[in-house]
Amino acid sequence: MRIIIPIKQVPETRSVKMDETTGTVIRQGVESIVNPLDLYAIETALRLKEQYGGETVAVTMGPPQAETALREALSMGVDQAVLVSDRAYAGSDTWATAYILAAAISKLGGFDLIVCGERATDGDTGQVGPELAAALNIPVASYVNRITNITGSWCVADRRLEDGEEQLQITLPAILTVVKEIGVPRLPTLDGKIRARRTAIPIYSQKELQLPENRIGLNGSPTRVVKIFRPAVARQCQLEFGGDDRQNEQAVAKLFAFLQGREVV
Amino acid sequence: MKHQDIWILAEQRHGHIMPISYELITRGLALAAGRDCRLNAMIFGHSLDTAAPEALIRCGVDRVVAVEAPELEHFTVEPYAAAMLQLIDEYRPEIILAGATSTGRTLMPYVAMSAHAGLTADCTVLEIEPGSGLLLQTRPAIGGNIMATIKCPECRPQMATVRPRSTRPAPDTPGRTGEIVRRRLTGGQLSSRIVRTGFIPDREELGLQDADKIVVVGRGIKKAENIRLARELAGALGAALGASREVIDRGWLSYPHQIGLSGKTVTPKLYIGVGVSGAIQHLAGMQTAETIVAINTDPEAQIFKVADFGIVGNLFDIVPQLTAMIKEGKQPW
Numbered sequence: 092m093r094i095i096i097p098i099k100q101v102p103e104t105r106s107v108k109m110d111e112t113t114g115t116v117i118r119q120g121v122e123s124i125v126n127p128l129d130l131y132a133i134e135t136a137l138r139l140k141e142q143y144g145g146e147t148v149a150v151t152m153g154p155p156q157a158e159t160a161l162r163e164a165l166s167m168g169v170d171q172a173v174l175v176s177d178r179a180y181a182g183s184d185t186w187a188t189a190y191i192l193a194a195a196i197s198k199l200g201g202f203d204l205i206v207c208g209e210r211a212t213d214g215d216t217g218q219v220g221p222e223l224a225a226a227l228n229i230p231v232a233s234y235v236n237r238i239t240n241i242t243g244s245w246c247v248a249d250r251r252l253e254d255g256e257e258q259l260q261i262t263l264p265a266i267l268t269v270v271k272e273i274g275v276p277r278l279p280t281l282d283g284k285i286r287a288r289r290t291a292i293p294i295y296s297q298k299e300l301q302l303p304e305n306r307i308g309l310n311g312s313p314t315r316v317v318k319i320f321r322p323a324v325a326r327q328c329q330l331e332f333g334g335d336d337r338q339n340e341q342a343v344a345k346l347f348a349f350l351q352g353r354e355v356v
Numbered sequence: 357m358k359h360q361d362i363w364i365l366a367e368q369r370h371g372h373i374m375p376i377s378y379e380l381i382t383r384g385l386a387l388a389a390g391r392d393c394r395l396n397a398m399i400f401g402h403s404l405d406t407a408a409p410e411a412l413i414r415c416g417v418d419r420v421v422a423v424e425a426p427e428l429e430h431f432t433v434e435p436y437a438a439a440m441l442q443l444i445d446e447y448r449p450e451i452i453l454a455g456a457t458s459t460g461r462t463l464m465p466y467v468a469m470s471a472h473a474g475l476t477a478d479c480t481v482l483e484i485e486p487g488s489g490l491l492l493q494t495r496p497a498i499g500g501n502i503m504a505t506i507k508c509p510e511c512r513p514q515m516a517t518v519r520p521r522s523t524r525p526a527p528d529t530p531g532r533t534g535e536i537v538r539r540r541l542t543g544g545q546l547s548s549r550i551v552r553t554g555f556i557p558d559r560e561e562l563g564l565q566d567a568d569k570i571v572v573v574g575r576g577i578k579k580a581e582n583i584r585l586a587r588e589l590a591g592a593l594g595a596a597l598g599a600s601r602e603v604i605d606r607g608w609l610s611y612p613h614q615i616g617l618s619g620k621t622v623t624p625k626l627y628i629g630v631g632v633s634g635a636i637q638h639l640a641g642m643q644t645a646e647t648i649v650a651i652n653t654d655p656e657a658q659i660f661k662v663a664d665f666g667i668v669g670n671l672f673d674i675v676p677q678l679t680a681m682i683k684e685g686k687q688p689w
């Protein structure tokens with residue numbers, strides 16, 4: 092079985108700071124990591140390989156330094172990695188990203204399964220997985236939380252919905268986007284790190300993919316970001332202080348009166 | 357034919373319209389007023405009775421196109437995408453809105469890719485740009501640290517998903533009339549490489565998104581056993597129980613309880629956060645609550661910035677007292 096894992100390098104969002112005066116994100120000095128939700132996709136692929144045999148390939152589209160993300164995937168046990176990178180791909184929205192990834196994956200040759208993360212923590216759209224499926228004309232099951240079986244050309248999996256779990260039989264090749272419940276990602280091993288350092292990572296650029304200009308980068312992107320601003324959060328908070336028994340009692344009594352005023356108790 | 361009209365995807369389960377559909381009508385009506393055009397709804401299903409489209413019309417839709425086939429009874433991506441693409445082809449919508457639900461978040465990107473349309477996920481604000489008439493789509497990004505406004509200058513339709521519970525459902529106007537178009541698509545157009553073989557509903561108390569009141573526990577609760585305190589408060593209030601991601605990640609409550617950017621968005625009348633710090637990703641899921649109350653030992657906690665009432669204090673003292681007072685308050689003297 093051949094499993095492709097599209098992964099994305101993202102800024103460590105917990106450490107993202109805002110420039111209060113300009114309302115923009117300060118990316119400087121912010122560490123880049125593998126999209127945390129893609130680690131679950133990698134884990135899924137590795138487990139399937141352990142169980143059913145085959146090969147795993149990580150793919151990322153991004154700037155040259157996104158290679159670091161691929162090395163991390165390799166050190167976790169992924170067999171191969173490909174970096175899709177070209178200046179012409181910069182500024183791609185999810186449509187153009189999926190279009191380019193689809194071309195790169197087609198060039199990689201056949202595959203049985205593509206496993207994506209649920210979403211990337213920077214863009215937070217969760218669109219690339221289903222878009223990639225449409226671009227490759229294969230089915231997609233999103234929010235997969237359990238894979239029970241893969242037999243020949245079928246995959247049996249559960250999908251998490253708002254109010255329960257759905258069981259699906261999916262014809263391969265297909266794309267799954269997986270959620271955290273699928274299994275705890277393993278850590279890179281020392282052996283893995285050594286192997287990761289030695290593995291050659293081919294780069295697919297426009298020279299290899301030769302994609303039409305009106306489908307890639309900013310030109311190929313249907314959407315445009317017109318404005319970025321800081322979310323406004325402001326309410327007038329009545330703040331009471333607890334402390335000793337008496338203070339606690341008074342604070343609670345005031346809260347109770349407040350709740351009565353709002354007609355919620 | 358030029359692109360025109362606002363469309364929503366109305367979701368149904370077992371023939372019942374899902375609440376998100378009425379929220380989309382609220383959004384759609386505002387946009388239709390801005391564009392001076394009609395509001396249409398597409399609904400996919402099998403043997404839908406007339407009650408479903410009629411309900412949509414009473415709430416503000418001008419025309420409902422109901423596409424029916426056995427393959428459309430439950431969501432699977434290929435038949436639903438084929439149906440939506442067919443309608444895009446026939447009616448050429450200018451804008452399509454869907455819920456940011458497990459269905460909408462899967463179907464819309466699949467369709468947008470095929471239609472070469474622009475799609476914006478999880479919008480919180482939708483408006484028409486004066487002059488250009490373009491759809492302005494505002495959404496949180498980078499873990500909720502920023503808001504981005506996005507538009508789609510050329511490609512049509514302009515597509516967006518909207519977070520459930522981020523707006524009020526459109527009210528029912530008895531007697532309101534509109535057009536219902538019933539469409540059948542044949543099996544060949546709707547073939548699917550995914551078969552849905554079963555469904556197991558969640559067993560939990562929950563009903564978070566429908567709850568009027570919600571008590572939410574954060575990491576300040578310290579361990580799973582202590583959640584009992586929050587549960588008792590919720591019981592006294594008639595509230596549902598929610599949690600921050602820290603609580604979910606530690607396995608103290610299951611994922612469906614999670615509120616926030618990567619969990620549920622809720623808009624209850626009352627939100628009470630106990631031991632919740634108010635990280636921006638959490639706020640993204642509850643800021644629209646009517647009344648926000650927070651109990652936290654740290655006077656600097658972010659949650660107080662969005663709260664209407666806060667107690668700086670130890671939840672282990674405050675919560676049981678509050679529970680007791682609410683129970684007493686209910687007694688008739």
Ligand SMILES: Cc1cc2nc3c(=O)[nH]c(=O)nc-3n(C[C@H](O)[C@H](O)[C@H](O)COP(=O)(O)OP(=O)(O)OC[C@H]3O[C@@H](n4cnc5c(N)ncnc54)[C@H](O)[C@@H]3O)c2cc1C
Nearest residue numbers: 574575576600601616617618619631633635637638653671
């Ligand atoms: C991409 C991304 C998505 C995310 N999505 C979500 C999401 O959907 N939902 C979500 O909630 N988080 C989400 N997070 C995580 C979020 O950033 C925070 O880590 C999380 O919300 C914090 O949870 P908390 O408030 O329970 O814990 P903490 O931040 O640890 O806060 C605990 C609070 O309890 C208080 N406390 C401690 N003891 C007591 C006591 N005895 N009495 C009263 N108060 C006490 C402390 O002062 C503190 O403020 C996301 C993060 C990322 C990067």
Ligand SMILES: Nc1ncnc2c1ncn2[C@@H]1O[C@H](COP(=O)(O)O)[C@@H](O)[C@H]1O
Nearest residue numbers: 097098152207208210211216217218219
């Ligand atoms: N630039 C990229 N390169 C490779 N995979 C990506 C890229 N962007 C997104 N993905 C994949 O698509 C998923 C959803 O991303 P997104 O739609 O950006 O939230 C991610 O979890 C990855 O698996």
